[in-house]
Amino acid sequence: xxxxxxxxxxTGKVAALLGADDAKGVKAKYERARAAQPRWAKLPLKKRxxxxxxxxxxxxxxxxxxxxxxxxxxxxxxxxxxxELRGLLPRIDFFLAETAKALKPRRVSNDAGMExxxxxxxxxxxxxxxxxxxxxxxGANVFVPALLTGNAVLYxxxxxxxxxxxxxxxxxxxxxxxxxxFIALIGAGDVGAALLKQPVDGVFFTGSYGTGxxxxxxxxGRMIKLQLELGGKDPVYVCEDVDVAKAxxxxxxxxxxxxxxxxxxxxxxxxxxxxxQPFVDAFVAEVKGYKSGDPMDxxxxxxxxxxxxxxxxxxxxxxxxxxxxxxxxTGGKRGKGSYFEPTVLVDVNHKMAVxxxxxxxxxxxxMSVKDDAEALRLMNDTDYGLTAGIYTTxxxxxxxxxxxxxxxxxxxxxxxxxxxxxxxxxxxxSGVGLTLSTYGIETFTRTKxxxxxxx
Numbered sequence: 226x227x228x229x230x231x232x233x234x235x236t237g238k239v240a241a242l243l244g245a246d247d248a249k250g251v252k253a254k255y256e257r258a259r260a261a262q263p264r265w266a267k268l269p270l271k272k273r274x275x276x277x278x279x280x281x282x283x284x285x286x287x288x289x290x291x292x293x294x295x296x297x298x299x300x301x302x303x304x305x306x307x308x309e310l311r312g313l314l315p316r317i318d319f320f321l322a323e324t325a326k327a328l329k330p331r332r333v334s335n336d337a338g339m340e341x342x343x344x345x346x347x348x349x350x351x352x353x354x355x356x357x358x359x360x361x362x363x364g365a366n367v368f369v370p371a372l373l374t375g376n377a378v379l380y381x382x383x384x385x386x387x388x389x390x391x392x393x394x395x396x397x398x399x400x401x402x403x404x405x406x407f408i409a410l411i412g413a414g415d416v417g418a419a420l421l422k423q424p425v426d427g428v429f430f431t432g433s434y435g436t437g438x439x440x441x442x443x444x445x446g447r448m449i450k451l452q453l454e455l456g457g458k459d460p461v462y463v464c465e466d467v468d469v470a471k472a473x474x475x476x477x478x479x480x481x482x483x484x485x486x487x488x489x490x491x492x493x494x495x496x497x498x499x500x501x502q503p504f505v506d507a508f509v510a511e512v513k514g515y516k517s518g519d520p521m522d523x524x525x526x527x528x529x530x531x532x533x534x535x536x537x538x539x540x541x542x543x544x545x546x547x548x549x550x551x552x553x554x555t556g557g558k559r560g561k562g563s564y565f566e567p568t569v570l571v572d573v574n575h576k577m578a579v580x581x582x583x584x585x586x587x588x589x590x591x592m593s594v595k596d597d598a599e600a601l602r603l604m605n606d607t608d609y610g611l612t613a614g615i616y617t618t619x620x621x622x623x624x625x626x627x628x629x630x631x632x633x634x635x636x637x638x639x640x641x642x643x644x645x646x647x648x649x650x651x652x653x654x655s656g657v658g659l660t661l662s663t664y665g666i667e668t669f670t671r672t673k674x675x676x677x678x679x680x
Contacts, residue, residue: 229411231388234300234529234563235520243387245412248419254408255423258350258377261405266347266375273373274321276401281317283396291392298388299357300529302520305483313361319645324373327666340677345670347375348450349426354417356431357383357531358486363431366660374669381410381417385531434654452658456583457611458492461640462600464617465497472616473507479640481567484528485587489612489641492584494591495600501593509554512567530586533563539586542579546570549577575606605631610652614640
């Protein structure tokens, strides 16, 4: 049997050896899911809701154990692992509260003996290739509504969060989801490739643009649902009327939380020239206060990068920026193992990789702008379009600017925020399709139009 080695990024030591799937096993698991899905779809929604409610209860009662597993394999600070698990609960609550209403058949007319109605039916068997940075958040955005709407799920967690993927499967099975309805597939890219060869009814991926593009190409020509939740190069513009210290603290957290390994992390900051230097001073002071160290330490804020090769990406971005005239105000170097110092750069421009390519780590560039028009132009000067934020006391000004930003989510005086009530989507290289909100429930269904004439 193939094995997947799980390495603790904080220590470099092997945390586990997991049994991995091969192509033959993936095919067999797909066939099990296909055979079982109709029975699951026929189960009354009330019973599916009760099963997911039990899953929620188990997550809540076992949260500390789950958090330690997550921190061990991903390197996320333990306090932030706990936050992720706490934050999962209201997302599940949203799906529990809204699914019945979203799936209710809709009669659109009943005129002259002709009734017209719309119903929603499950897609069937879906492939969920998930991410390691927030495995509970991004995974549950897919598998919870997919299961509630009657689908079977072949769940491929990232090879960097496979222990967590197995914990998710265990909790769902213990809660009453049949083992053939939610099946975890363990392994690296070859397992994902084998999954994509199966005749699934939908592919839901969360990860990088590069991998998302390859997935899109691999299913080209197949008439199935394809949803890609990809990366970002998310900008924030700070206007001259803000409380500088408050804005700097909030935006720094939006840039460096989870060691900058979030698709919606702030990755570019534009500051009105009138407050540029005070803002930079406050921002750097905030970043220098972040504690880097053992992710199991309650006080740690900056942890190791989950993927060790990403250290070289950040080193290359710093080298490119400084070669082109940027100045490093703090950080800029790798630490022990896969640690990288929290890094702040100024004198940056859009010729530099740090302002154009996704960093996915604890590094940020700050750029002075002369006015709102320049800020908006620079915010839109990107291939990505996931989130964007404006900090100002003037709501009308903020809404006018945000209406011109090419982005799936926009923020006024906040950043790096996700709500289960709102759709999560992207523009350009940030992906296609959406999760969350009632639209994110409907995305796991297909519509059926009913034309019913009375005799």
